Amino acid sequence: METKNLKDSVRDTAGRHASRHGAFSAGATALVVAAVLVFNLILAQVPQDYTQFDMTETGIYNITDTSRTYMENLQEDVEIHVLADKEAMDSRIVRFLSKYEELSDRLSVEYVNPTVYPSVLSQYGVDTDTIVVTCAATGRQETVSIDDIIGFDVMQYYYYNNYVETDFDAEGLLTSAVDGVLTDNSWLVYQTSGHNETSLPSRMEELFNKLHMSVESVNLLTDGGIPDDCTMLIINEPIRDLANDELDMILTYLSQGGRVIFNLPGQLDPMPNFETLLSTYGMSLADGMIADTSRYYQNNPYLFFPMVDNSVDAAAGFSEDATVLFFASRGFTLTDPARDSITVKSFLTTSTDGYSIVDDANSSQGTYAVGAVATEEIDDNITARLTVFGADSLIDSEITGSFANIDNVNLFMSAATAGMEGLTNINIEAVSLTTPTNTISTGGIWALLFIFAIPGALLIFGFVRWMRRRKL
Incomplete structure (x- = not known):
């Protein structure tokens, strides 16, 4: 119990x-x-900046310090109206807009579906799939087409029906639009025609547009000279020389405080009027094509990396070891200009192993400038600028599109806009979606190492291991 x-x-x-x-x-x-x-x-x-991380290979959500600093200093409220069906939009754009809105308390983003509210299109005077940026304080409006945010290879699409994305430009377009509704500055850039010039690449026109600088074309002879509203005149790789009257027009324009950018052609044909323009502003054109036997790429001395002098305002903000790549370039040396009021400085030069090569039997060694700027103070508020580059390779799309890590385009834009009054430095390039190519100054030793030495060592090691295992 x-x-x-x-x-x-x-x-x-x-x-x-x-x-x-x-x-x-x-x-x-x-x-x-x-x-x-x-x-x-x-x-x-908690803001998405602290809870979501950009794990994409291209870093499309990494917003630059340029935009961050600009938005931190906003003094007016800015509204971003996305006139599209949010559910049908590319998710990358939606996520970017969400991160962009968090840059400032004065930024707001709203989505309005035009299918549901069709009157919104007439309200802003735009088509569907458009981003409208407005500021009530200034009463201004800027627009961004959603189709322009993600670029694609047009040739691949039309010839091979293959849609290949090339770049993501949300940040650059949006920051430019925000600046556009807050400021009232705009400029006109003219590129010359009539001398078989190379047209500016579309990428460069887009960068100018982001700075509120429209690009037009002008023939100095048939259009009656340089337009009165010309802020900057670009002469890009002309094949034929200036007429005497055109030379006089450009010299007069500069003497009145104009801005000219001249990209020399990659040829040795004599062009005396262009050479007169250079010599007037203290630059003497070398006889041959420029090569550098110390700072070349892929065993080609004509494809070289000039040295950067960042003490000159045209290259301010760049490190002395910035990677700039030139090809088929002319060069020049600095001489006494026509007037004592003109100051000329080089900011891109070869090493002391630079050569001016006319042919196999005619070359001259020395340091040659491939980038220089001449300035002349006209009065207290006006300064004339002639910026000269040895080639258009600085902005050539074949070069800039092949190497993601070079500073060519940024340096060109820095030189082009140096000293401009009222210009906001918001020059933000699109993020490339293509596979980048890295540059190696001299590839010979590395090629031997990675193509022959390392694979050969691995093969020998594997063969020895196999023999030992076989004997066991």
């Missing part, structure tokens, strides 16, 4: 302990679930 009572007591005690343990487990589980829910609610209020 006592044994039975003892068993019942033990059973009751065990049941009470199990009940307590179950209650404790249930309580702990409920507490953990509640903690997780509270943590998620708190986390949902």
Whole structure:
């Protein structure tokens, strides 16, 4: 009888302990679930910059310091109206807009579906799939086509029906639009025609447009000279020389405080009027094509990396080891200009192993400038600038599109806009979506190492291991 009572007591005690343990487990589980829910609610209020990370290979969500600094200093409220079906939009654009909105409390983003609210299109005077940026304080409006944000290879699409994305330009377009509604500055850039010039690449026109600088074409002879509203005149790789009247027009334009950018052609044909333009502003054109036997790429001395002098305003902000790549370039040396009021400085030069090569029997060694700027103060508020590059390779799309890590385009834009009053430095390039190509100054040793030495060593090691295992 006592044994039975003892068993019942033990059973009751065990049941009470199990009940307590179950209650404790249930309580702990409920507490953990509640903690997780509270943590998620708190986390949902944290900005995406701290909770989401850009794991894409191209870094399309990495917003530059240029935009961050600009948005931190906003003094007016700016609204971004996305006139499109949010559910049908590219998710990358939607996510970028969400991160962009967090840059400032004065930024706001709203989505309006024109299918549901068609009157919004007439309200802003735009088509569907458009981003409209407005500022109530200034009353201005800028627009960005959503189709322009993600670029694609047109040739691949039309010839091979293959849609290949090339770049993501959300940040550059949006920051430019925000600046556009806050400022009232705009400029006109003219590129000359009539001398078989190379047209500016579309990429360069887009960069100028982001700075509110429209690019037009002008024939100095047939259009009656340089237009009065010309902020900058670009002469890009002309094949034929200037007429005497055209030379006079450009010299007069400069003497009145104009800005000219001249990209020399990659040829040795004589062009005396262009040479007169250079010599007037203290630059003497070398006879041959420029090569550098110390700073070349892929064993080609004509494809070289000039040295950068960042003490000149045209290259300010760039390090002395900035990677700039030139090809088929002319060069020049600095001489005394026609007037003492003109100052000329080089900011891109070869090493002392530079050569001016006319042919196999005619070359001259020395340091040659391939980038220089001549300035002349006309009065207290006006300064004339003639910026000269040895070639258009600085902006050639075949070069800039092949090497993602070179500073060619940024340096060109820096030189082009140096000293401009009222210009906001918001020159943000599109993020490339293509596979980048890295540059190696001299590839010979590395090619031997990676193509022959390392693979050969691995093959020998593998063969030895195989022989040892076979003997076992």
